[in-house]
Amino acid sequence: xxxxxxxxxxxxxxxxxxxxxxxxxxxxxxxxxxxxxxxxxxxxxxxxxxxxxxxxxxxxxxxxxxxxxxxxxxxxxxxxxxxxxxxxxxxxxxxxxxxxxxxxxxxxxxxxxxxxxxxxxxxxxxxxxxxxxxxxxxxxxxxxxxxxxxxxxxxxxxxxxxxxxxxxxxxxxxxxxxxxxxxxxxxxxxxxxxxxxxxxxxxxxxxxxxxxxxxxxxxxxxxxxxxxxxxxxxxxxxxxxxxxxxxxxxxxxxxxxxxxxxxxxxxx
Amino acid sequence: xxxxxxxxxxxxxxxxxxxxxxxxxxxxxxxxxxxxxxxxxxxxxxxxxxxxxxxxxxxxxxxxxxxxxxxxxxxxxxxxxxxxxxxxxxxxxxxxxxxxxxxxxxxxxxxxxxxxxxxxxxxxxxxxxxxxxxxxxxxxxxxxxxxxxxxxxxxxxxxxxxxxxxxxxxxxxxxxxxxxxxxxxxxxxxxxxxxxxxxxxxxxxxxxxxxxxxxxxxxxxxxxxxxxxxxxxxxxxxxxxxxxxxxxxxxxxxxxxxxx
Numbered sequence: 439x440x441x442x443x444x445x446x447x448x449x450x451x452x453x454x455x456x457x458x459x460x461x462x463x464x465x466x467x468x469x470x471x472x473x474x475x476x477x478x479x480x481x482x483x484x485x486x487x488x489x490x491x492x493x494x495x496x497x498x499x500x501x502x503x504x505x506x507x508x509x510x511x512x513x514x515x516x517x518x519x520x521x522x523x524x525x526x527x528x529x530x531x532x533x534x535x536x537x538x539x540x541x542x543x544x545x546x547x548x549x550x551x552x553x554x555x556x557x558x559x560x561x562x563x564x565x566x567x568x569x570x571x572x573x574x575x576x577x578x579x580x581x582x583x584x585x586x587x588x589x590x591x592x593x594x595x596x597x598x599x600x601x602x603x604x605x606x607x608x609x610x611x612x613x614x615x616x617x618x619x620x621x622x623x624x625x626x627x628x629x630x631x632x633x634x635x636x637x638x639x640x641x642x643x644x645x646x647x648x649x650x651x652x653x654x655x656x657x658x659x660x661x662x663x664x665x666x667x668x669x670x671x672x673x674x675x676x677x678x679x680x681x682x683x684x685x686x687x688x689x690x691x692x693x694x695x696x697x698x699x700x701x702x703x704x705x706x
Numbered sequence: 707x708x709x710x711x712x713x714x715x716x717x718x719x720x721x722x723x724x725x726x727x728x729x730x731x732x733x734x735x736x737x738x739x740x741x742x743x744x745x746x747x748x749x750x751x752x753x754x755x756x757x758x759x760x761x762x763x764x765x766x767x768x769x770x771x772x773x774x775x776x777x778x779x780x781x782x783x784x785x786x787x788x789x790x791x792x793x794x795x796x797x798x799x800x801x802x803x804x805x806x807x808x809x810x811x812x813x814x815x816x817x818x819x820x821x822x823x824x825x826x827x828x829x830x831x832x833x834x835x836x837x838x839x840x841x842x843x844x845x846x847x848x849x850x851x852x853x854x855x856x857x858x859x860x861x862x863x864x865x866x867x868x869x870x871x872x873x874x875x876x877x878x879x880x881x882x883x884x885x886x887x888x889x890x891x892x893x894x895x896x897x898x899x900x901x902x903x904x905x906x907x908x909x910x911x912x913x914x915x916x917x918x919x920x921x922x923x924x925x926x927x928x929x930x931x932x933x934x935x936x937x938x939x940x941x942x943x944x945x946x947x948x949x950x951x952x953x954x955x956x957x958x959x960x961x962x963x964x965x966x
Contacts, residue, residue, distance in 0.1 A: 458779045537895075538941035539934045540902035543913055547930035554926050645796040652906065659798065676803045680795045687794040 473677065481669050482678075485661065492658035493682060499647050499657065500686075503579055504640055507586025512625070514587060515594025529591065536588025542649055544585060549577040549653040578650035586643050593635050597628040630701050637694035641687050658682055741919040741929065748915030749936050752901040755832045755911060760897045762837030764890075767844025774849050785845065792842035797903055804835040805907050828909045836900055840893060847889035851882035883955040891948040898940055912936060 517529040536544070556562050556571055570576050601624055609619035648659030656664075662675040770789070773781045792800065809831060813823040855878065863877045905914035916933040920926045 456779060459783065462780065462783055534942075535934075535938060538938040540899040540913060540937060542902045542905065543916070543930060543934055543937065546913075546917065547927070547934065550920060550926040551930050554924070641794070645798075648796050648798045659796070672806050673803075676799060676806075679799050680791075680803065683796055683799065684791065684794045 477674050477677075478671055479674060481665055481671060481674075485665055488656075488661050488664075489658060489678075492656060492661035493686075495655070496644075496647050496657040496659075497686065499578065499582065499650065499655075500640070500644050503582035503586055503647075504643055506579075506583045507590055507643075508636075510583065510587035511590030511594050514591030515596075515598050515628075518591065518595040519598035533588050533591045533595075536585055537592065541581070541585050541646055542652070545578070545581040545649055545653060548581045549574065553577065574650070574654045578653060578655050582643070582646060582650070585646065586639070589639060589642075590632075590636070593632050593639065594628065597632040597635075598624065600631050601627045633694065633698050633701070637691060637698075640690050640694070644683065644686055644690065741915075741923070744915050744919060745912065745929075745932060745936065748910060748912035748933075749940070751829065751909075752898065752911040752913075753940070755829065755836060755901045755904065755909075756894070756897040758829075758833035759836035759840050759900075760894055762833060763840025763844045763893065763897070766837065766841025767848045770841060770845030771848035771852055774845065775852060789842040789845050792839055793846075797836075797839055797900055798906060800839055801835050801903055801907060804838060805831055808834060828904075828907075832901070832904045832909050832911075836897065836904075839900070840897055843893050843896070844890070847886055847893065848882065851886035851889070852878060854885040855881045884952075884959060887948070887952050887955050891944075891952070894944060894948070895941055898944070899937070902937075 514529045514533065517525040518533070521529065562568060562571065605623055605627060606619060609623045614622065647657060651657055651660035651663060654660075659679060662679040665675040666672055770785050774785050777785070809826040812826060817823055859877055859881055860873070863873050868876065901911050902913040904911055905917065908914065912933055916929045920929040923929070
């Protein structure tokens with residue numbers, strides 16, 4: 439295998455900070471400084487509280503839907519990997535449908551479709567849930583959760599199927615009951631296998647969150663849109679938005695890297 | 707509880723029966739009072755954009771993968787920047803940025819060269835924007851696939867004295883195909899679904915058409931389910947084709963299933 443130039447450069451001990459990088463970084467700094475001084479940022483102080491709230495809402499949405507989605511994905515994956523036909527078929531159908539249609543369409547189906555159906559059903563209108571069902575966020579959370587569960591169900595199916603058979607046989611030979619073997623052996627090893635994929639999928643989930651702005655939830659994307667509508671400033675809010683998403687992506691990637699490092703490197 | 711369930715059933719039926727009575731099929735009919743024709747036209751423009759964006763993404767991806775593997779240090783860093791930014795920023799934000807900035811830039815260039823400002827065709831803009839997004843992902847997929855080619859094959863080709871162009875056409879592209887196809891197939895499915903995002907900038911593809919139809923008739927469930935069925939049919943049909951292509955590309959290679 440011939441080395442690619444990148445590998446060769448690192449081998450030579452050039453390290454990360456090579457001359458051309460210094461030039462590129464200074465060009466990037468110049469662009470950033472120019473955009474600070476030449477673009478309009480006078481709207482920023484007025485919208486800062488709203489923006490902070492929006493960022494918080496985006497992160498909250500990401501965290502809640504990812505955790506709920508994984509919780510749903512584990513049974514979905516297990517059903518497909520080892521379940522009887524009666525469980526595996528619906529789980530596979532669910533994953534296919536979720537993965538085969540755009541998230542925007544699923545979101546609008548739930549928000550406009552269910553949202554227009556619920557008011558016609560009296561006992562839902564009388565129930566204690568009604569004040570929540572009239573707001574937008576339950577539909578956003580529900581559709582993002584289902585979407586994440588659909589994609590991760592497929593990932594977890596592969597992860598469960600990928601755990602070596604010998605591990606499960608050893609657990610049985612130790613006299614573990616099925617639940618104990620699942621909890622101690624099968625699930626941890628499957629999660630360990632799925633972890634690198636999950637990092638990427640969580641970033642994809644972050645990138646899906648701005649869609650909820652189309653059903654009137656005020657996340658950071660919606661705040662940027664509002665700035666654009668109020669002040670007719672187009673590029674500056676979008677640039678800031680891109681910077682915010684890149685920062686959050688960086689945090690997610692770093693967090694998963696630390697999480698992966700805490701697992702033992704070799705399992706099985 | 708049964709009474710409640712019965713009531714729910716009754717209300718559901720009450721809600722559905724009028725829709726059926728007023729003619730679910732009328733709503734979805736292909737002729738103008740129905741919206742079926744519009745939905746199909748929306749599907750066609752979705753597929754057009756997806757194909758255009760996918761092809762553009764592939765071209766960017768081939769160039770990008772070569773640049774990342776064999777380019778100079780500056781080219782490699784710039785490509786790294788491109789793929790990192792595109793993969794970290796939501797498509798929705800990129801679409802808005804490129805849509806506004808792209809049309810603005812084209813018009814400024816046109817005016818600078820003494821032409822009239824033009825309205826950019828929505829189709830072209832959509833293809834361009836999604837193509838740039840797809841290009842970043844294609845770059846990574848193709849780079850991985852090229853790295854997966856057994857190095858002896860490339861060395862053998864060099865030993866035969868093949869020029870770089872011939873090497874690319876005869877060895878690298880066909881040999882990397884089996885490694886690239888799963889990733890590329892995934893990208894095609896993503897491309898078909900990402901076209902829905904163009905509804906946000908008001909382009910008349912399937913999702914936007916569906917929203918208009920649903921808003922006009924108030925039959926939200928009917929139309930969103932119908933559009934979902936169309937997208938799903940497109941995905942399933944694509945899966946069949948992808949399976950065939952994969953078998954063709956892997957001809958003569960050991961079977962992939964259960965090698966463990």
